[in-house]
Amino acid sequence: MSTSIQSIGVDAPARDYQTAPALVFEPFDLPQSNQRQLGAPHPLGTTIPLALRPSPFRIENINLDDVITTVKELQSQDKVLTKLLALHGALLFRGLPIHNADDFSRFSHAFGYKPHEIIGIVVTRPVLAPNVAPANKAPKEVPIHSHNESPQVPHAPGYIFLYGHKAPSRGGETPMSSSIELFRRVQEEIPEFIAELAEKGLRARITYKNEPQYPGGSTLKEAFGKKIVDGDDLATRRSKIEAQIARYGRGIHTTWEWLDNDEGIVVSHHLPVIRTQPGTKLPTLFTGLASYYTRKGQVEQSYGDGTPIPNRYLKRLVEITEEIRVLHRWEQGDVLVYDNIIAQHGRQPWEGEQTDRVVMASLFDGDEVPGAYGEADWAQVVQALEG
Incomplete structure (x- = not known):
């Protein structure tokens, strides 16, 4: 070679x-x-x-x-x-x-x-x-x-x-x-999937809780709590966490909702799956959808409008990824x-x-x-x- x-x-x-x-x-x-x-x-x-x-x-x-x-x-x-x-x-x-x-x-x-x-x-x-x-x-x-x-x-x-x-x-x-290469292959084989990703983007909903949700998982404090100190009351802790989330700089495209009983928070992002390489401007599939399809976790993913992504698209995405x-x-x-x-x-x-x-x-x-x-x-x- x-x-x-x-x-x-x-x-x-x-x-x-x-x-x-x-x-x-x-x-x-x-x-x-x-x-x-x-x-x-x-x-x-x-x-x-x-x-x-x-x-x-x-x-x-x-x-x-x-x-x-x-x-x-x-x-x-x-x-x-x-x-x-x-x-x-x-x-x-x-x-x-x-x-x-x-x-x-x-x-x-x-x-x-x-x-x-x-x-x-x-x-x-x-x-x-x-x-x-x-x-x-x-x-x-x-x-x-x-x-x-x-x-x-x-x-x-x-x-x-x-x-x-x-x-x-x-x-x-x-x-x-x-x-x-993945973008090019998917565009050639399932262009309707690319068209929907370009039009709608991705909605990622991530649940963070006070305790790890699986072995090796992070806690809410580890995710967003670097400014929290012992003695902070609930309002102060939440304010500090929300300030960290705001650092993403995405405005209305990143939102959050607190879970009942102070159990944690759900953060939602409206994101592009298709992005472009600096310099060449070539489109690239910047994604974990294949991993999400094969292994569910604390992240829920759908089209940006909240509608589900058809499994037939995700299945073929996995297959193409493994081929290349x-x-x-x-x-x-x-x-x-x-x-x-x-x-x-x-x-x-x-x-x-x-x-x-x-x-x-x-x-x-x-x-x-x-x-x-x-x-x-x-x-x-x-x-x-x-x-």
């Missing part, structure tokens, strides 16, 4: 090459089960993922400081890695000296992105290192279908970093696929980086113990949010307000 670039690196003539050779990332091929050429409208020969590793030149001397310096220099040179992400959707880095959460944190921050704050989190994410948390900790038997991160809320990360700290011997792969995805087989130390606007990820079940697979995640904002598809005022998302 051909890759679309030559080796990338930074010339460093001022360095002492005997002690600190310039680091070069070279593309390499993966098995066809783990890498594929993307379909239209991607340029011919574009692979997902683009797999990169350090050049064999003096590889025994590689250290994390050299890797970080090279990443920073590549990003300073017209954001080379960001542009590769915008083309391929996902990058795989293999063979780097990353051994723990702190190493992973340093590597991911080297890209220069702003750490993403999850507003309205629905799962618990304990902090392991700066801007690093465990990936989804659902039971190992539970598959997580391909999705863009945080499609059910207005404020989603631009980039997702995943680090394979421990890989199971069988299973546990991470799917990857193109949201741009590849499964990343983890090796210890691998790092996957996703452009969340145009690439989807997920998780396959694995055999053995729950602890046999340890994947960590780090989320970052992009410089731009995805653009609108159409003229409706609900069709444009915005960066969340500070607070």
Whole structure:
């Protein structure tokens, strides 16, 4: 399988090459089960993922400081890695000296992105290192279908970093696929579904309660209560929660209703499923509908006008997603980086113990949010307000 670039690196003539050779990332091929050429409208020969590793030149001397310096220099040179992400959707880095959460944190921050704050989190994410948390900790038997991160809320990360700290011997792969290719396929096969999504958008209703609703789920306080302190009365707590919800900046397109007996709150968002990639303006299906169809949870989803989405559309969406995805087989130390606007990820079940697979995640904002598809005022998302 051909890759679309030559080796990338930074010339460093001022360095002492005997002690600190310039680091070069070279593309390499993966098995066809783990890498594929993307379909239209991607340029011919574009692979997902683009797999990169350090050049064999003096590889025994590689250290994390050299890797970080090279990443920073590549990003300073017209954001080379960001542009590769915008083309391929996902990058795989293999063979780097990353051994723990702190190493992973340093590597991911080297890209220069702003750490993403999850507003309205629905799962618990304990902090392991700066801007690093465990990936989804659902039971190992539970598959997580391909999705863009945080499609059910207005404020989603631009980039997702995943680090394979421990890989199971069988299973546990991470799917990857193109949201741009997905849009094209769905438009060709079920254009009436695309037309309805463009006209109506999506209504996501998320229930947050005072206690977790499932193992690993978040509480209302974890989702919106970062300003709450001991001693706050009911009115104050609610005011602080509502202020956090208002940070989405969506006005009338985000509403909420309090449950009886102070049990929690239901937050509703009118959101675009179809968004556009900055720069190319290509439409992308930014969605978790396939995951929602295969695994019900605390999020209810319908068309933006409240009418149900026909199961025949969702069923075919799942099938197309599985047709165009590849499964990343983890090796210890691998790092996957996703452009969340145009690439989807997920998780396959694995055999053995729950602890046999340890994947960590780090989320970052992009410089731009995805653009609108159409003229409706609900069709444009915005960066969340500070607070």
